[in-house]
Amino acid sequence: MEPITVVGIGADGWTGLTAPARNAVAGAEVVIGSTRQLALLPDGGATRVTWPSPLLPAVEPLLTEHAGRQVCVLASGDPMFFGIGGTLVRLLGASRVRVHPHVSSASLACARLGWPAEDVDVVNLVGRPVSSLIPLPHRRMLVLSAGADTPAEVAALLTDRGFGPTAMTVLDDLGGPDERRHDGTAATWSGAAGSLNVVALDCRAAPGVTPLGRTPGLPDDAYDHDGQLTKREVRAITLAALAPLPGQLLWDVGAGAGSIAIEWLRTHPSCAAVAVESRPERAAGIHRNAGLLGVPGLRVVEGRAPAALADLPRPDAVFVGGGLTGDGVVEACWAALRTGGRLVANAVTLESEAVLTRWHAALGGTLTRIEVSRAAPVGGFTAWKPMMPVTQWVVTREETS
Structure with missing residues (x-):
């Protein structure tokens, strides 16, 4: 297949192109672009093809249709800055794409x-x-x-x-x-x-508004929930153990309000997450929370683990916040985890704690007891009110077997 040429074009049209970019357009047999972009070109002998909508599903079929011909794709500004250039490189490989960038918007x-x-x-x-x-x-x-x-x-x-x-x-x-x-x-x-x-x-906040940061541990009242929420202090500790990195994928199993997955996504725009929740009303709440907190791309899977995990992409990290005592849940999460990935599980009941103890004996890792107290009124005074203690198991998958 002939290499694809991508030419960035601005609102200044043909006059704003460099000589090499003009030559690339003039020498093409097929020019593909939006209606607006194609209208910026002078008349020529090339076949002009307008991108259909939606664009992305049409890219591969159009390239296949014109295989063997010299194809030039028009892009707005810099094709490699949120543009079609990156899509073509991912599809064809860098060696088969030649890019003539314009100044980005x-x-x-x-x-x-x-x-x-x-x-x-x-x-x-x-x-x-x-x-x-x-x-x-x-x-x-x-x-x-x-x-x-x-x-x-x-x-x-x-x-x-x-x-x-x-x-x-x-x-x-x-x-x-x-x-x-x-x-x-x-x-x-x-x-x-x-x-x-x-x-x-x-950006400026209105007086009296306390903006939410990107670091883990958002206030509990930032979430719409029915009580099934990893509390703020434990959530911050849990995200630290999961250690999100750009581009990594998290499974949040038994997601409840979705707080772990949401705060994972907020750490970096390239992070991805899947929240698995069996109860429909909670799954709907996760969608609402994700939209309100700036990560509407969170994928929510309504179903019960481990069956709901079967067709998901392999994760770089897994958090099990609910369903620990279910048959095969930890086994499925561990089997799917990539080498070097982290599994973190929190337990608040004796039964779920017993599960973590057994898995810790089998696979190693660390067990930590997290106990948090918050000040609360007692009559006319203030005293410490303890929250339910949480046992946390953290383990890294060192081998692929």
């Missing part, structure tokens, strides 16, 4: 605003729900919009989460002849926006 936005790029967080909302935006106080963020409605949706989310004072700037058609700028705040936003825009945020 994020770089153009930083240039217009005078923001050092290394101090700015970038969030892509193309094909992602707006609830995946997690505002952080005194941080600058660039939001890559899905369309003209995105700025208003972002403003509504920020206001709802206590970030109404956030300064918002919407930059339309960056780099093109029709470039425009709209300024305001999230709480008062009423500005119009074009279909091709970037939203710049200088």
Whole structure:
């Protein structure tokens, strides 16, 4: 198969392309792009193909259809920055993709605003729900919009989460002849926006609002739950034992309110998690919590372990918070765990503690008793009120057998 050429093109169109990029487009037999991108090109003899919607399922069939021909794919700005270039490299391999990048919309936005790029967080909302935006106080963020409605949706989310004072700037058609700028705040936003825009945020929390951090141990009242919740102090200890790393996958088995999986995901945007919960009302609550806490991509599997685990991708870490006494639960989790992966299980009953003791004797690891007390009123005084002690087993899988 001929190598695929990917050309980044900006709102300035053909005139903004480098000579090598123009030659790549001119020499192609097939040019694939959006309707807007194709309209930026001068007339030529190549076959022009418009991406269908949804785009991703169509990539491989289109490339197969035009195999053996010189294909050029158009991309907005830098194809390797949240663009089609990365998709093609994952599909075909780097040796079969040639990329001619343009200046990214994020770089153009930083240039217009005078923001050092290394101090700015970038969030892509193309094909992602707006609830995946997690505002952080005194941080600058660039939001890559899905369309003209995105700025208003972002403003509504920020206001709802206590970030109404956030300064918002919407930059339309960056780099093109029709470039425009709209300024305001999230709480008062009423500005119009074009279909091709970037939203710049200088995040500010409203007075009296205590923003949620990304570190494990969110307040218990951040969750909608029926009491089946790993409490804040134990949750922080549990996440420390699970030791999330970028790109890793967690199974949260017997997830309850989903707090372990949710806080795993909040540690880094590339982390993934599956929450397994047998009770439908709790599974629905996990979905709600994930959306409210900025990780709507959490996969929720409604079912009982170990059967519900059968078709899941292999995890890098497993947390068992419920169902420890069920037949085959620990066995299935241990068998699926990748080499070097961590299994953490918490027990609060004597029966589940006995299960951990047996597995500790068989596989090793560490056993820890966690006891936490919180101050609470007793009559007119204050005293320590102990929470139920938790026994935690942590073990690392050293072998694949």
